Amino acid sequence: MEKLNGLRCRECGRRYPATPVHVCEFCFGPLEVDYRYDTLKTVVTRASIAAGPPSMWRYKDLLPVEGDVAVGHHVGFTPLIRAQNLADELGCREVWVKNDSVCHPSWSFKDRVVSVAVTKAREFGYDTVACASTGNLANSVAAHAAEGRLKSYIFIPADLEQGKVLATLVYNPTLVAVHGTYDEVNRLCSEIADKYRWAFVNVNFRPYYSEGSKSYGFEIVEQLGWRTPGHIIVPCAGGSLITKIWKAIKEFKALGLITEPVTTKMHAAQAAGCGPIVTMIRNDTDVLVPVRPNTIAKSLAIGNPADGYYAYRTVKESGGFGAHATDEEIVEGMLLLARTEGIFTETAGGVTVAAAKKLIETGVIQRTDSIVICITGNGLKTPDALYDRLEAHVKIKPSLSAFDRALADLKSHAT
Amino acid sequence: MPRIRVRLTFPPELIQEPIVYRLVKDFDLVINIRRADVKADYGWIALELEGDEGALERGVRWLKGKGVQVDPIERDVIVP
Numbered sequence A: 001m002e003k004l005n006g007l008r009c010r011e012c013g014r015r016y017p018a019t020p021v022h023v024c025e026f027c028f029g030p031l032e033v034d035y036r037y038d039t040l041k042t043v044v045t046r047a048s049i050a051a052g053p054p055s056m057w058r059y060k061d062l063l064p065v066e067g068d069v070a071v072g073h074h075v076g077f078t079p080l081i082r083a084q085n086l087a088d089e090l091g092c093r094e095v096w097v098k099n100d101s102v103c104h105p106s107w108s109f110k111d112r113v114v115s116v117a118v119t120k121a122r123e124f125g126y127d128t129v130a131c132a133s134t135g136n137l138a139n140s141v142a143a144h145a146a147e148g149r150l151k152s153y154i155f156i157p158a159d160l161e162q163g164k165v166l167a168t169l170v171y172n173p174t175l176v177a178v179h180g181t182y183d184e185v186n187r188l189c190s191e192i193a194d195k196y197r198w199a200f201v202n203v204n205f206r207p208y209y210s211e212g213s214k215s216y217g218f219e220i221v222e223q224l225g226w227r228t229p230g231h232i233i234v235p236c237a238g239g240s241l242i243t244k245i246w247k248a249i250k251e252f253k254a255l256g257l258i259t260e261p262v263t264t265k266m267h268a269a270q271a272a273g274c275g276p277i278v279t280m281i282r283n284d285t286d287v288l289v290p291v292r293p294n295t296i297a298k299s300l301a302i303g304n305p306a307d308g309y310y311a312y313r314t315v316k317e318s319g320g321f322g323a324h325a326t327d328e329e330i331v332e333g334m335l336l337l338a339r340t341e342g343i344f345t346e347t348a349g350g351v352t353v354a355a356a357k358k359l360i361e362t363g364v365i366q367r368t369d370s371i372v373i374c375i376t377g378n379g380l381k382t383p384d385a386l387y388d389r390l391e392a393h394v395k396i397k398p399s400l401s402a403f404d405r406a407l408a409d410l411k412s413h414a415t
Numbered sequence B: 001m002p003r004i005r006v007r008l009t010f011p012p013e014l015i016q017e018p019i020v021y022r023l024v025k026d027f028d029l030v031i032n033i034r035r036a037d038v039k040a041d042y043g044w045i046a047l048e049l050e051g052d053e054g055a056l057e058r059g060v061r062w063l064k065g066k067g068v069q070v071d072p073i074e075r076d077v078i079v080p
């Protein structure tokens, strides 16, 4: 089946063949994959999807992969959980958590985008993949490159924390630590992407890479029984995920897989210390003012997001809104989700839970509406955020009487 | 001649200044504007700059010194 028309400029509409290019040569606008929906409409049905594997590849027809899937066969199809304890706590009727903190193999939704990008890299005959990253993306590219037996170059700022370096190095990539300011590292990596014949997943492969995020949206709809929720709250960094979840819903609708009218409102969640997209939404302006990030939510710390404008448009078009979360609220959000649902998410998840809470408390989201909260990364990746907030409650000698005393003590404190 | 594709973001106080004109005149750069959005209090321009290596470096340094944000056309390439 010929399913791709090629690439198309999101700004001027010029068409390009499906090759590893990402910027329109005429207007420097971003390129996007263009599908033949007429063809797809005759092939893709609820039944054809349901017959697929329990992974994001059940939606392969709607992803830009044309040959066999090369890596990440088990990515996605993560749990969508009816979070009644959290709903009770928030005073709401219907809350769902889409839990990519357990996405295989590297514990964040980035596996969705990277498996597509690395598969495309193989399709286009590349033997090397690359990215510039400070966290989740680095983990995922290194892991998938290892699986696909591709060489990988991961660029990081030289002052990155040891834990993050280790969680990438273990997959045996070539890790390049770059000394310089953030801006210098950024520009250098853009030049490297331009010069070397490598698949830079979020630069020259960005049109393919970003499509992988649609699977997160497809799964929400299918797992809800081919229904769309009233609200989806999405953590935003570059602004791609929220845009692609919305695109996923629109594609399902256009293909007739969703029969009821779509009334979903898309809401953006960002940290107060790095929230340029939410600022646009709250100020009701399509002008993105770049910021210098200062937040514990490092996985969302993109000060000049490439898809900021499109994220804003998504929120506006759907009738949603946005909320900022302070560092304190982020930690509270992480603890709330863990305490109520037994899910340990990273700071990005804390941002989303905190933003959801605010949107509910301020009446933007009605308590009777159905709400999906997007949890996109694992808490074990960002333990630093919690170290000084948590400690063992009881420390005792190994004797029953010591325990009895400690327990009595705890109970008296609790009352 | 080396070329770079950049996105310039202007803070409000620079909107009225002839930045692009100075870039061409003082640094001997050839510029090719592809897309721009300049409002009363904020603006950006996506453009290609062409000149010898030294001139490009000096031009970019001057822009930053003025308070213009200079990013690769892809913007933030480092992803968390």
Ligand SMILES: Cc1ncc(COP(=O)(O)O)c(C=O)c1O
Binding pocket: A108, A109, A110, A136, A137, A235, A236, A237, A238, A239, A240, A241, A242, A299, A300, A348, A376, A377, B079, B080
């Ligand atoms: C855990 C996590 N959640 C959400 C995001 C935001 O995704 P996007 O950059 O597509 O807005 C990122 C990374 O950028 C992330 O690492």
Ligand SMILES: [Zn+2]
Binding pocket: A009, A010, A011, A012, A013, A014, A024, A025, A026, A027, A028, A029
């Ligand atoms: Zn264009």
